[in-house]
Amino acid sequence: MASPDDNLLEFYQKYNPPIRPHKNTCVGLAMETMKCLKVLENDFPGITKSMMVVSCDENIQDLLDYTTSFPGPQGFLIETEKDHVMMVCHVRVAGRPGVFLSDLGYHISRVVTVMADRCYPHTGWFTQSDEPHCRKQYNYQFNLHNPNYIEWHERETRGDKVKERLSLVYVAKAYLTAVAVTEKRNLVWDMKSLLGRNPKGHLTAGIYFISKKKDTQFTMFYDGLNGKQRKKFKFDTFLEVQKIPDEVVNDVEECNDQLRLRDGELLSLLKKLATIMSDEEFMDELLEINDKVVQLSAGEK
Incomplete structure (x- = not known):
């Protein structure tokens, strides 16, 4: 309101949102998680370079088309909001690739282990919340057609009604515009x-x-x-x-x-x-x- 711009749209287009301590969205939480985990570098050399903020697309209409049309999400950037991020750390267990995934933005209180071969210590399905009126269960797994993506399956049960949702997390590269795109988008959500x-x-x-x-x-x-x-x-x-x-x-x-x-x-x-x-x-x-x-x-x- 104190801006010299004539309207909110002009201001919004030029605005660079700050990341506020203790008032974090998913963007700030992912960054804060990485910051906290850097203290493990002495005990686990290389963990700092293995961690990254990654983007999540929560509006998947055609899984096969999305994952096979391009190796990454560039072909879909025009048609996605990129309104959620999380933190992943790439790991190898006895030579087997996988990731540790932390999603505090969705209030997941555990680190999820996602193995490419879906074998131990792969987390698989787990109960995220179990309230009297609603139970939510999550599952994360590498996409079989494109290992650059992790599928995030959500199953919501209300009484005898079950609703399922699918999102995709792109883990091949770090998401570099989390503040400029995701944080800014969520301001007007x-x-x-x-x-x-x-x-x-x-x-x-x-x-x-x-x-x-x-x-x-x-x-x-x-x-x-x-x-x-x-x-x-x-x-x-x-x-x-x-x-x-x-x-x-x-x-x-x-x-x-x-x-x-x-x-x-x-x-x-x-x-x-x-x-x-x-x-x-x-x-x-x-x-x-x-x-x-x-x-x-x-x-x-």
Whole structure:
């Protein structure tokens, strides 16, 4: 808003997003993981050179076409958002190639081992989360037609309904534009969340919402005395802090503590978000940019 640019699009095109400590998306988390693991260089010489940030395409329509048309993703760059990254480390076990994969952006609390021959110590299918309403299971394996790619299979079970999704991780080369492309793209993504998890990757508290032009609300959840609490609030409730009902303030403070934020930090954040959401011109421009990115990745003119 303080920029001399006439509109958000002009500003967005020139903006170089910073990577903020302790406020990381998948990009910052992958970089932070590599930074932390460099201390292992003395015990495992070469590990620093073996680690890299890699890109993930979460919109795979035709697996065979995608993996066999080109050795790498260059033929599909126009039609993909490249909105997720993770960290991999190339390894050999008794001469057998594989990778260690760390995906803190999707809150995976373990390092996944992916062997090219799918034999021990290959991780295979594992349960990522098991909530009363939803179970998520993941599996990572090298693509048989193109070993430059790792297939990421997700199986989501809700009651008797099973939904499956396939993504591809390109591990042959480092992804060099994680900040300029992925971090920047996620700034205008309409789905926003601030989440807290325990060491096993299970959700404990947080807020999330989808940006809309009007009547925007968010969901807040945290662990209460009677189990997990999940409540919806309208952002305009937080425009004037002094008018927020006491019971709502109590909910925010409980969620704030479970997110391990400073006293009053979540309430301050919600006030700022409410102000942004009430700016119709800004929101119109933001959602228009997101729509253009989606249209471009879908190959639309």
